[in-house]
Amino acid sequence: MPSASDHIVGTGVARTRDRGVVRIIKGVVLLAGAALLVSWPSLAANPYLVSAGVVVLNYAVFASSWNIMGGLTGYISLGHAAYFGLGAYGTALLIQNFDIPSFGAWFLAGLLTLVIAIPVGWAALRVRGASFVIVTIALVLVLALIFQSLRGITGGSDGLIVPRPFPDLLRPEHHATFYYIYAGLLAVVLAVWFVIARSRFGAGLKAIREDEDKAESLGIPTTRYKGIAHALSAYFVALGGGLYALWFGDLDPIMQFSVLLSAEVVLMALLGGVRFLLGPLVGAIIVGTALEYFVLNFGETQLHLVATGILLAVVVLFLPDGVLAGLSELVARFRPQATSIREMTAEELQNQRVSEVRPGSGVDADPTSSERSEQELAPVERSPS
Amino acid sequence: MTATVEPTSPAPATPSVLSTRGLTKSFGGVHAVRDVSVGFLEGKVNGLIGPNGSGKTTFFNMVTGMIKPDSGEVMQGERSITRWAPHRIARLGIGRSFQLCRVFPRLTVLENLLVAVRPTSLASALLGAHHAPTVARAREILARVGIEHLEHAEARDISYGQQKLLELGGVLMADPRIIMLDEPAGGVNPALIERIATLIRELNAEGRTFIVVEHNMDLVMNLCDHIVVFDRGRPIAAGVPAEIQSDPAVLEAYLGV
């Protein structure tokens, strides 16, 4: 699984060969997965399964776009449903009121959302941690209220019918067409994430994720970096929302500007693993399928809400790095003679300590000894707020 | 804000590469730094000492832009850099370390250095972080601070002393002219203190100015060309190590109540 922070320390021929085998297995799994994704519309037994595929890809685009900011900067936004809704409503309203062709409206709505996201990000990203999460939730709630109350324009809670872009297509072809459009958008989003994650800009974003003040002190313009990541992320979420409007054809403020939608997407990204390129996609497939299953078998109950909550808690507590990280750990465990980075370093560390200590006899070999504890009593430096 | 007319430290004779005028900061009722006007000498190892809580770290944070002062000025040469964002101050060539050593825990040792490279254009921002010349430079610096063998380890997995060396390496990656270190010897073993002292001397010989906060008096007296002493948020003495060691006000600040 390609990952930006996937570092394997190779030692010796055996391990190199081992890595080769793992790489081949990964390649096969990836190819098989890609083949399945691409041929899903023709494999699916009925149109419903194709439309379920569209739903999952919609989630995958949302979660992967969210991950441009969430995964790289560590800012967990529950507000991205706002951009999804803006993209969806923007597309619909531009078609309705200005007679712009469907995909022209879709493109414009993406740009408009980008323009809106820049000042919003500038304001929201001034706060960190829990405060940031609350600001983003507020954003969704405020927009939901606005779009509900502007009945004249948005239709309020009666909903808004979006003209279909391909009026001649029958249902099954309609789903299949949108399936491939979504797949194309997903490919673009993944490519963007991949390029950023490997770049200097991405290194700066990861530094922000790890320690923002430290990053700033090294000369990284953190405000600008966060702002760019946020705007890009919002832009692609909006494009996903716009596609949703064109595909589904019916919008409701409560469904689009929904904190629950945001939360489900964050769950997908966390479950799959935000440090991995394909983490959000894997999470979207798991959670998206589960959500569809729930709705199909139990109807629109609150059950999936409870399930989402429980799963989110489980992931945060037991799988903080997601299933992909869990998988690669599992692979490492079953590999013969595999040494983890930690073990290797611990060993080196030991040597290092011994050599450091040798000159002065009677020195405690543990660098976290008495001297350190005195250090920890010193006043903690706090960031300006 | 304290509008007192207390005497400030004597103005240094040589021009200061970095100086402050009336720098003041309080936290609630605590006057952490009060009306400090001091200057640091170019090309020298400047020491900044004082008892616990005397405002050294707060002073550092104001100079590097991490904390906005209540009043007063920070000057680089003749230019005021007061209230500049920290990254802009860093880009002037002023690097710093933190009292409680700060590295990026889940990045590798090598990546910890690579993040400190500033892109100059959109194209260079999108260039791979592991760009060969950059990696070569990073490896040189890792070798210089003596942790090149840990290149692939995550920073959270190396020892505290190694993290201190890594932090210094990260600061060096940006090639700063002025390096501010907040307790470089804090919490590390004597052998490592010696290594850090040697590094500081070498880097200083290359023409880099140092401002070092340190509690280890042997180290301070050995290393520093000029020392400023803080007590309760203001400078009480400044001079060469010999002067400082025999200054009655300094002795009182450290020993008296």
Ligand SMILES: Nc1ncnc2c1ncn2[C@@H]1O[C@H](COP(=O)(O)OP(=O)(O)OP(=O)(O)O)[C@@H](O)[C@H]1O
């Ligand atoms: N963020 C903050 N909030 C409140 N009080 C603070 C803050 N930072 C520092 N102080 C207080 O300001 C005073 C100066 O602290 P500072 O950390 O600058 O001292 P110092 O000289 O670096 O001490 P040490 O040698 O122990 O590191 C102390 O009384 C400290 O408790």
Ligand SMILES: [Mg+2]
């Ligand atoms: Mg301090």
